[in-house]
Amino acid sequence: MIDNAIRRAVKAVCKVDGMNEDYERALATLIENTMMDNLDTSDIYDLLDKIEVEEPADED
Amino acid sequence: MKIRITDWRCDNLRIGEGTEVFELGDPPARWSLVQMPNGLGKTSTMTLIRAVLGEEDLSVEKVRGFRANDTVESGTFELGLLIEGRGGGQAKHYRLTADFDFKAGTYRYSTLRAEERGGGHEPGLVLPSDLKHILKPEFIKLFVFDGELARDIRDLNKAAADHAIRTLYQLDDLSRLRQRIRDAVSKRQEALERTSGRTQKGVSRHQKIFDEAAGQLATLKKALAEKKSTRTKLKREQEGVRTQIEEHIARSGDLNDRRLKLSKDANDIASDIQTTTLAALIAYRNPATLSPTIRSRLTNLGTVLTKARLPKSVSSDFFDEIADEGECICGRPIGDAEREILKHRKEQYLAQDQISAIAAMKDRLNSSATSETSFSATCDTLHGKLEDRQANEKAMDRLKQEAEERGDEDMGPLTERESEINVELAALNIDIERLETADTAKQRSYQSTAKTNIPLAQKHLGECKATLDEVEASFRLSRQRDSLLDQLSRIEKKALAELREVIRTETNDRLKTLVKMEQLRVKRIDGALELESDKSSSKDDVSEGQSLSVAYAFLTALLSKAPFELPFIVDSPAVSLDLDVRKEVSKVIPTLFEQMIFFVISSEQAAFAESFYELEDTRFVTLSKTADGRIETHYGLDEFKRQSGEGIAE
Numbered sequence: 001m002i003d004n005a006i007r008r009a010v011k012a013v014c015k016v017d018g019m020n021e022d023y024e025r026a027l028a029t030l031i032e033n034t035m036m037d038n039l040d041t042s043d044i045y046d047l048l049d050k051i052e053v054e055e056p057a058d059e060d
Numbered sequence: 061m062k063i064r065i066t067d068w069r070c071d072n073l074r075i076g077e078g079t080e081v082f083e084l085g086d087p088p089a090r091w092s093l094v095q096m097p098n099g100l101g102k103t104s105t106m107t108l109i110r111a112v113l114g115e116e117d118l119s120v121e122k123v124r125g126f127r128a129n130d131t132v133e134s135g136t137f138e139l140g141l142l143i144e145g146r147g148g149g150q151a152k153h154y155r156l157t158a159d160f161d162f163k164a165g166t167y168r169y170s171t172l173r174a175e176e177r178g179g180g181h182e183p184g185l186v187l188p189s190d191l192k193h194i195l196k197p198e199f200i201k202l203f204v205f206d207g208e209l210a211r212d213i214r215d216l217n218k219a220a221a222d223h224a225i226r227t228l229y230q231l232d233d234l235s236r237l238r239q240r241i242r243d244a245v246s247k248r249q250e251a252l253e254r255t256s257g258r259t260q261k262g263v264s265r266h267q268k269i270f271d272e273a274a275g276q277l278a279t280l281k282k283a284l285a286e287k288k289s290t291r292t293k294l295k296r297e298q299e300g301v302r303t304q305i306e307e308h309i310a311r312s313g314d315l316n317d318r319r320l321k322l323s324k325d326a327n328d329i330a331s332d333i334q335t336t337t338l339a340a341l342i343a344y345r346n347p348a349t350l351s352p353t354i355r356s357r358l359t360n361l362g363t364v365l366t367k368a369r370l371p372k373s374v375s376s377d378f379f380d381e382i383a384d385e386g387e388c389i390c391g392r393p394i395g396d397a398e399r400e401i402l403k404h405r406k407e408q409y410l411a412q413d414q415i416s417a418i419a420a421m422k423d424r425l426n427s428s429a430t431s432e433t434s435f436s437a438t439c440d441t442l443h444g445k446l447e448d449r450q451a452n453e454k455a456m457d458r459l460k461q462e463a464e465e466r467g468d469e470d471m472g473p474l475t476e477r478e479s480e481i482n483v484e485l486a487a488l489n490i491d492i493e494r495l496e497t498a499d500t501a502k503q504r505s506y507q508s509t510a511k512t513n514i515p516l517a518q519k520h521l522g523e524c525k526a527t528l529d530e531v532e533a534s535f536r537l538s539r540q541r542d543s544l545l546d547q548l549s550r551i552e553k554k555a556l557a558e559l560r561e562v563i564r565t566e567t568n569d570r571l572k573t574l575v576k577m578e579q580l581r582v583k584r585i586d587g588a589l590e591l592e593s594d595k596s597s598s599k600d601d602v603s604e605g606q607s608l609s610v611a612y613a614f615l616t617a618l619l620s621k622a623p624f625e626l627p628f629i630v631d632s633p634a635v636s637l638d639l640d641v642r643k644e645v646s647k648v649i650p651t652l653f654e655q656m657i658f659f660v661i662s663s664e665q666a667a668f669a670e671s672f673y674e675l676e677d678t679r680f681v682t683l684s685k686t687a688d689g690r691i692e693t694h695y696g697l698d699e700f701k702r703q704s705g706e707g708i709a710e
Binding site (some may be wrong): 002003005006008009010012013014017027030031034035036039041044045047048049051053 | 189190229230231233234236237240241244245247248536537539540541543544547548550551552554555558559562621
């Protein structure tokens, strides 16, 4: 169990960044698993895949 | 979850050679006062409790520092725990052990089976998993109280207060998570074949290379289309010119007859060339037709294989014949027993599919001797046909020349144009082939590159696309990583700010009862505790008593938020306090934790230890040194008071 203060911080940051609830849950779970020494690297990749980034603009 | 310490045992440790056991009761008393003279290992015992709870790394010097004396080679420290699970289930006993080899300076942690002292060891710390992950050295220092911490939490340079909050709420794990994310992304990027560009600049560079390759391919395709269009036009013109030439020749009857015959011959020769080319190709695929020498050798091999009788159809006979011969090919006699074995085992030596392949090979080799089609002869025939075609073309040219010589003025320009068209078409065909051939041998002969050949340009474009895709994916992953790392940093900062405020408020609530003479408050927590009082907005100079009170208030506020009820163990809690403060502290301290263990010296009895005399759930343990140097452990208040009265040397 992660502390509610951390959970609230996750919620606030996700709201500012416009992340959906699915992402928020996954991020909280990732933090919780880290704190329980139960982190799987595939969870990191799964979460990264959920982050949408804009296509890079052409420098030219 | 509730964790309590029931006892500990020392074998050959600082306290003295032999075994000393400290029993705190089962279940343990809420308050335990362990009176030990200085020099008998209070600090060592605190260190050992921290070490076994946190599986701490110990240096060789530290291990040897636990040694009772130079004569002992090994020692053991054993800590008894009583752990009550969530929901108040049956409490379980755990025994954490550290075995020391003083000679080697090594140690080994293990957990003894519950309820069984001296029973089977399990390596390491074997505790409930949700407890084990929080028992880290920094966290243990909070409840196996390190006196240094009382000063450090107010030292602005040490950020110990923040550190304690971060430890309890595992905010440091967020830093660990960030590192895991960096490592995971690096690992995935390193796995990519093309890792040269993970930046936006790299992506732009590879996009440019891809665009250039695409542009090059488009240029080549356009050139091919133009050349093919030109060729179509030229072929159409060629047809027209040839028709006109034929019409002109047809005006002379004898010439026309010859033209018709030459045309028929040309068609026949073309047909023959096609047939002969096919025959040459077939002959080329049969090695036996390439030369008499190869044919002779292959025929010999077929003969040998036939004699060896390896194929399936004859292998069985081969073994049967040997068996029936009465004598083996090595010269040894074959009796009934050997004959039986030969017939029984013969199937093991050749499998069906292998035999079929060998049989087919043998048949082909044997038939190669009778092959009718010779590659060499076919080539000769083809060569002759090509010469015929050349002669036919020359004859046709002569015909055209004769027509011109007979006064046909149009024939000259027509034949000249036909020649020009032929030259142009030949050049165009070469250009087109150079552009579109996928045959690697032809590409080599043309010295083709991605800039001159369409299949190579397409291949190059595919490679550029694959590189661009990987670089883009790698760059995207970097940006996703940066985004996640940034989020985690902000989460950590935000959570820490909220937790600091929660702990600050809780600490101030406790300080109201701990320090009554001058109302102290924590103004803010920013690494360290910054104090203020009713009299001063910044209170840096506090007495030892106030300092300790602030530390207790902060720790109890902090540990009250822990997911477990923990014991609180402290060394010499009142030694630095004057009597008035001791009285204040001793009134408040007993209520702070569910289990408290105080290591005290005799001078702490006054105004501190004596405040526990009337408390029922208290255990008094007294350690004394006899005249001959032995250590004795006594339980009970009377001995506790007596030792103090005797004024043990400290």
